[in-house]
Structure formats: C-alpha cells, structure tokens
Amino acid sequence: MNQEILSRMRQSIIDGAPQTAAELAQEALSAGMEPLEAIDQGYVPGMNQVGEQFGCRAMFLPDVMAAAEAMRSAMAVLEPEFQRRGMARQVSGTVLLGTVQGDIHEIGKNLIATLLLAAGLRVVDLGCNVTAARFAAEAERQGADVVGASALLTTTMVRQREVITAMERLRPRVKVIVGGAPVTRQWAAEIGADGYAADAPRALELVKRLLAQTKGASQ
Amino acid sequence: MKPAIRLLEHALRERILGEAMQLLARPGVQVGSAEARELLASAGARVEGGVAHLPEALVWQCLASVPREFALYGRGGTPAVRYGGDAVHFDPGSSCVYFLDGETRARRPAQTRDLVLLTQLAEVLPQLEAQSTAVVCSDAPDAIADLYRLYIVLLHSNKPVITGAFAAETLGGMLELLALDAGSEALLRAHPRAVFDVCPSPPLHWTEFAARNMIQLARAGVPAQIVSMPMAGATAPVTLAGAVTQHAAESLAGIVIHQLTVPGAPLVWGGAPSILDMRTGITPVGAIETVMLNLACAEVGKHFGLPTHAYLVASDAHLLDAQAGAESGVSAMLGALAGINMISGAGMLESLACHSAEKLVLDAELIASARRLLRGIATPTATLATEMFAALGSAGFLALKETRSLFRSEQHLPSEVIDRGSYGDGAPTDAFQRAHAAIPRLLASYTRPPLSEPRRAEFTALVRRQASKFGASLPPNIHGCAV
Numbered sequence: 085m086n087q088e089i090l091s092r093m094r095q096s097i098i099d100g101a102p103q104t105a106a107e108l109a110q111e112a113l114s115a116g117m118e119p120l121e122a123i124d125q126g127y128v129p130g131m132n133q134v135g136e137q138f139g140c141r142a143m144f145l146p147d148v149m150a151a152a153e154a155m156r157s158a159m160a161v162l163e164p165e166f167q168r169r170g171m172a173r174q175v176s177g178t179v180l181l182g183t184v185q186g187d188i189h190e191i192g193k194n195l196i197a198t199l200l201l202a203a204g205l206r207v208v209d210l211g212c213n214v215t216a217a218r219f220a221a222e223a224e225r226q227g228a229d230v231v232g233a234s235a236l237l238t239t240t241m242v243r244q245r246e247v248i249t250a251m252e253r254l255r256p257r258v259k260v261i262v263g264g265a266p267v268t269r270q271w272a273a274e275i276g277a278d279g280y281a282a283d284a285p286r287a288l289e290l291v292k293r294l295l296a297q298t299k300g301a302s303q
Numbered sequence: 304m305k306p307a308i309r310l311l312e313h314a315l316r317e318r319i320l321g322e323a324m325q326l327l328a329r330p331g332v333q334v335g336s337a338e339a340r341e342l343l344a345s346a347g348a349r350v351e352g353g354v355a356h357l358p359e360a361l362v363w364q365c366l367a368s369v370p371r372e373f374a375l376y377g378r379g380g381t382p383a384v385r386y387g388g389d390a391v392h393f394d395p396g397s398s399c400v401y402f403l404d405g406e407t408r409a410r411r412p413a414q415t416r417d418l419v420l421l422t423q424l425a426e427v428l429p430q431l432e433a434q435s436t437a438v439v440c441s442d443a444p445d446a447i448a449d450l451y452r453l454y455i456v457l458l459h460s461n462k463p464v465i466t467g468a469f470a471a472e473t474l475g476g477m478l479e480l481l482a483l484d485a486g487s488e489a490l491l492r493a494h495p496r497a498v499f500d501v502c503p504s505p506p507l508h509w510t511e512f513a514a515r516n517m518i519q520l521a522r523a524g525v526p527a528q529i530v531s532m533p534m535a536g537a538t539a540p541v542t543l544a545g546a547v548t549q550h551a552a553e554s555l556a557g558i559v560i561h562q563l564t565v566p567g568a569p570l571v572w573g574g575a576p577s578i579l580d581m582r583t584g585i586t587p588v589g590a591i592e593t594v595m596l597n598l599a600c601a602e603v604g605k606h607f608g609l610p611t612h613a614y615l616v617a618s619d620a621h622l623l624d625a626q627a628g629a630e631s632g633v634s635a636m637l638g639a640l641a642g643i644n645m646i647s648g649a650g651m652l653e654s655l656a657c658h659s660a661e662k663l664v665l666d667a668e669l670i671a672s673a674r675r676l677l678r679g680i681a682t683p684t685a686t687l688a689t690e691m692f693a694a695l696g697s698a699g700f701l702a703l704k705e706t707r708s709l710f711r712s713e714q715h716l717p718s719e720v721i722d723r724g725s726y727g728d729g730a731p732t733d734a735f736q737r738a739h740a741a742i743p744r745l746l747a748s749y750t751r752p753p754l755s756e757p758r759r760a761e762f763t764a765l766v767r768r769q770a771s772k773f774g775a776s777l778p779p780n781i782h783g784c785a786v
Contacts (some may be wrong), residue, residue, distance in 0.1 A: 239439060243445075266656045271400075283584055
C-alpha cells in the first residue's frame with residue numbers, strides 16, 4: 085500500500101496537482117503513515133524529478149511552479165501533523181533570500197525560494213529592494229547559513245558587491261551566493277561571492293553543496 | 304508606396320485598448336510616489352492603499368495633451384531626430400554592464416574607455432541618429448553611474464542622447480549637466496538634447512523612483528520615454544495580446560502622471576516588452592515573439608498618434624556570430640517597417656547584458672539595409688523598362704546613362720564590413736574580423752566636439768560635486784581619459 089501511495093504522491097508533484105497532493109497526504113495520515121515518510125519518499129522524489137527534468141529541458145518553468153504549488157499544498161496538510169506529534173522536521177539549513185536595493189524583481193528569487201522550501205530547507209525571504217545592511221543584519225538575526233542576493237537589472241547588479249562587503253564580518257561561516265538574469269559566474273567571482281547558479285534547480289544544488297561544506301566544517 | 308507592417312487588426316486593437324482601460328480602473332495601478340498619488344487623486348482618480356484607479360475619461364484627457372511630435376537637438380541646437388509620425392531612427396542599446404573585448408573576443412566588465420569607443424563610433428556612423436549612454440562603467444562610482452556615463456557621452460558627442468537615471472535622486476544632477484550643455488534650463492527645454500527612459504515595473508506598478516522621474520522630467524520639459532517591459536508569462540500574461548494590453552495600461556498610467564504634472568510636456572510611447580524563455584528564465588530579445596511584442600506595442604502608440612520607441616536590433620548570442628546577425632537583422636527590418644521613431648538596441652549581445660563595438664559597426668550595415676527597404680520601389684524613369692530597352696546598345700545596361708545616374712539611389716552600397724568580394728580576393732574573413740578592422744578607419748574620421756576647456760571643466764566640476772553629494776569621488780584620470 086505504501087509503495088503505491090508514495091508513487092502517487094511523487095506523480096502528484098510531477099503533474100503539479102495541488103489538490104491531489106493534499107488528498108494523498110490526508111489519505112496517508114489516515115492510513116497511519118509517518119509524515120516524514122510521505123515527504124521524504126513521496127513528495128521530495130517527485131520534486132527532485134521535476135528538477136532533473138527541468139535541468140534537461142524536458143520540463144519548463146511553469147511546470148516547476150506548479151510542482152512547487154503541489155508541494156506546498158501537501159506540506160500544508162503534513163506540517164500540522166508534525167507539530168501535533170511534537171516533531172520538527174529536520175532542517176538542514178537556513179537560507180536568507182532577497183532582491184538587492186533598487187530592484188523590485190522577484191520572480192527568480194521566488195522560484196528559488198520555492199525549490200529550497202520544497203527541499204526541506206528553512207527559507208527566510210526578505211522580499212525586494214533589500215539594502216546590504218539589512219541583508220547582513222537579518223543574516224545574523226536569523227542564523228542564516230547561506231545568503232542569496234538576487235538582481236534582475238544590469239544597473240542593480242552592482243549592489244551585489246555591497247551585499248558581499250556588508251557580509252564580510254559573517255563570512256566565511258555564512259556563504260553568500262548571487263543570481264539573476266544579468267549575473268554570471270565571472271561576475272560572481274569578481275565580487276568574491278561563494279557561488280553562482282544560472283537557474284533555480286542549479287541554485288538548489290549549489291545551496292546543498294555549500295551547506296554540506298559549512299556543516300562539514302563545523303563538525 | 305512606403306513598405307509597412309501591421310500586426311493588429313482594428314478589432315483587436317480596440318479590444319486591447321478596452322481591456323487596458325479596464326485594468327487601469329481595476330485592479331488599478333500601484334503608485335509608489337506620494338506626490339504622484341496626490342496628483343492622481345486631485346484629478347479624480349480613486350486612490351486606496353497605494354493603488355490608483357484611473358477613470359477612462361481622465362486617461363483620454365491626458366492622452367489629448369501629449370505632443371504628437373517633437374524634435375531632439377544636437378549640440379548647438381540643430382534638430383537631429385524627429386519623434387513623431389513614421390520617422391525611423393536608430394540608437395545603440397543602453398546600460399550594458401559587459402563589453403565584448405574586440406581583441407580577445409571575451410567579455411569583461413565595461414569601462415570608461417569602452418563607453419568612449421562606443422560613443423565615438425556612434426558619432427561617426429550616420430546610421431545612428433542618436434547616442435545612448437551605452438554601458439555602465441565599472442570604473443566609475445556606483446552612486447553616480449548614471450550621471451557619469453552621460454557626462455562621458457556629452458564630452459565625446461554632438462548627437463542627441465537616449466539616457467536614463469538609476470535613482471530619483473540622481474536625475475537632478477543629470478538635468479543640471481544637460482542644462483549646462485544647452486546653455487541654460489530654458490534652452491534645454493526649448494531644444495532638448497536628451498530623452499530619459501523611465502520604466503514602470505510590471506505588472507502595473509509605477510515605483511516611487513519611476514513616478515518621481517516622470518514628474519521631474521515633465522517639470523523640466525525634457526522628454527520622458529516610457530519603457531514598459533512586460534515579460535509575457537512571468538510579469539505579464541503569457542499571450543502576446545495580453546502582454547500588449549498590459550504594456551498599454553502601464554504606459555497610459557505613466558502618461559496620466561506625466562501630463563497631470565505639466566500638460567503638453569513631451570513624452571514617448573516606448574517599450575521593451577519580451578517573452579520569458581521557459582527553460583532558462585532569460586528574456587530573449589532575439590525571439591520573434593519579443594520582436595512581435597515590440598511592434599504591436601508601438602502600433603498601439605501610433606494609433607494614439609504618439610511618438611514611439613522600441614528595443615530591437617539586439618541579440619541573445621554571446622558572440623558576434625550568425626545568430627547575432629540573423630536576430631539583429633530581422634528585428635532591424637521589422638522595426639523599420641513598423642515606422643518606430645526610435646529603435647534602441649544596436650550593438651547589444653547576451654539579451655542586453657553585453658555591448659560590442661564590432662556588433663555596433665555590423666548593425667549599422669543592417670540598419671542601412673533597413674533604410675533602403677523603407678525607401679521602397681521607386682519609379683524615377685518615365686517608363687519602367689521599355690525606354691531603357693530602346694536605348695540599349697551593344698555594351699548592355701552597364702553603359703546606359705540611366706544606369707550611371709540612378710544606380711546610387713537604386714542600390715545601397717554597404718561598407719567593406721559586408722563581404723561581397725570574390726573568393727580569390729584573399730583568405731575569407733568573418734564579419735567580426737571585418738567589423739574589427741573597420742573600427743580604426745571609422746575612428747580616423749572622428750573629431751571630438753569643440754568644447755572649450757573652461758566648459759569641460761564646468762562639466763567635470765558638476766560631476767565632482769554630484770559625486771561628493773553621494774559620498775563618492777571621481778578619479779582624476781580613468782583609463783587614460785582625463786576627466
């Protein structure tokens with residue numbers, strides 16, 4: 085029974101079907117399945133598959149958005165159950181995201197936030213038009229492991245350098261990554277960022293890699 | 304007959320306008336500037352929680368006061384660009400952060416010397432009627448990056464300039480510099496040399512910065528170019544028709560703010576709409592749908608009889624390759640056929656991130672061809688062919704006096720950048736090589752504007768003052784360009 089429902093959970097994410105995903109979560113809980121099992125063996129593999137398919141250009145941004153929506157709707161059913169049982173889902177890291185000062189473009193950042201959340205990370209989204217000082221203050225306050233500064237405009241991309249500078253005191257413990265349409269690996273290297281990814285799925289891989297580094301180093 | 308292209312039939316255009324008016328009423332437009340909100344409220348718009356709901360009558364009233372044409376002037380007050388009607392002009396793309404190094408063919412952060420080179424080339428290329436503040440110089444202080452690039456362009460050019468401010472606070476300094484260049488604020492108003500791009504943020508949001516820019520520009524009498532940039536499928540409806548509708552609504556909202564400030568202040572119905580590539584999330588400027596969006600948006604503006612602008616002649620390619628040529632050539636032709644008054648984008652690669660001097664030189668050839676296309680098929684002779692056949696001798700058409708007197712108007716002669724040689728002329732070169740080789744020849748015909756030393760010093764002093772106002776300083780000498 086478990087394998088069958090887990091496979092349907094996976095499919096509900098791939099299909100981007102929020103209602104089905106939520107119904108399956110409810111069904112699993114009623115049948116006594118552990119919420120963690122549903123997430124880790126049902127929904128997350130679905131999300132991973134969407135990420136892979138997106139990477140090889142067999143799925144597209146609207147598919148990823150729909151998959152994330154399905155993920156959110158399943159989590160909305162499972163989270164209260166976690167809390168009721170006094171459990172907390174193991175969070176492997178905290179990622180602070182924001183669009184730099186002077187820039188109000190959030191699509192890319194929101195997409196990444198969705199994927200990170202779906203992968204079980206804690207995400208603090210500062211929104212847009214975030215000053216470098218606020219990035220640094222919030223990173224400290226929230227105990228962020230990774231800070232992501234996004235910029236869509238060629239004219240605001242330069243603000244990413246300010247974020248790096250403002251974060252100086254917290255580095256290298258806190259990693260700073262940059263992204264956005266005009267941003268490149270070369271630019272990221274030039275301003276001394278810890279990482280860059282060209283799209284949301286690769287950003288997720290990057291964050292996982294950086295977390296493995298920091299967590300590894302702190303042990 | 305002048306060749307032309309239209310994408311919107313009457314009924315569709317009316318639907319676009321009808322729904323754009325509906326969007327302005329509901330959900331309305333988010334307006335970040337308190338001053339703009341007050342302006343709108345006092346004109347009868349319902350303003351609630353930062354959102355203005357614009358009644359259709361107010362929109363029509365503001366549309367009525369927009370000048371249907373105006374001129375941009377070169378230094379010294381010579382009219383050089385006519386915004387209005389079907390006049391077509393081209394200028395380089397604006398605000399790239401990278402520059403494709405012509406020697407290494409690798410890109411790097413753009414610097415002052417790159418802006419100087421691009422400005423000098425745009426100055427001598429007759430295909431470009433206006434300059435743009437083409438790159439953001441990485442060696443200039445960020446706080447005055449917008450003013451600095453205008454300053455560099457003014458030092459090296461006499462042509463009109465398409466520019467824009469990066470913040471509400473820096474526009475004042477840029478207007479001051481232009482007034483200094485014109486001789487006075489009144490002369491700047493009478494003979495504006497620059498147009499300022501002002502961009503609403505999709506969907507339906509005029510930020511504090513953008514709305515304040517519109518108000519400041521209206522007061523200064525310096526033309527504002529509204530560059531609405533809906534991204535179909537991301538920040539706008541995925542359908543091209545839906546994105547054009549949103550573009551119209553955003554542009555109309557800008558017009559209302561602008562014309563309520565100063566009725567009759569000059570403005571341009573511009574745009575840089577695009578689709579979103581659903582695989583990568585980039586905005587492909589070379590995509591045919593992006594070109595279609597630009598044409599359709601301009602067509603709506605032309606319907607109102609307004610001056611128009613669009614972003615074309617750019618490419619998503621990373622090198623000056625066949626893709627770059629194909630994308631830029633197609634959109635240059637279509638933009639010209641659409642009768643768009645100012646077409647920005649020449650020289651740009653990488654979805655507007657990178658500028659290339661070689662591409663600018665090559666694009667100038669494409670633009671020249673587009674202009675030839677616009678001249679259409681002429682009939683300069685009494686009969687089309689029969690008289691020339693009657694006069695034909697043994698030496699053929701080459702020896703006819705009509706051939707000699709008319710071939711220059713019938714045929715556009717490209718420069719050596721376009722390869723029409725025979726195979727035996729030497730090892731074949733590619734377009735990049737030929738464009739690269741043309742640059743020194745073009746620069747040889749460049750002369751620096753006759754700016755007196757005291758005048759230059761005044762410019763520099765102004766830029767220094769602005770820099771210190773924002774806690775920045777201007778280096779005394781940047782890449783050998785003494786400032």
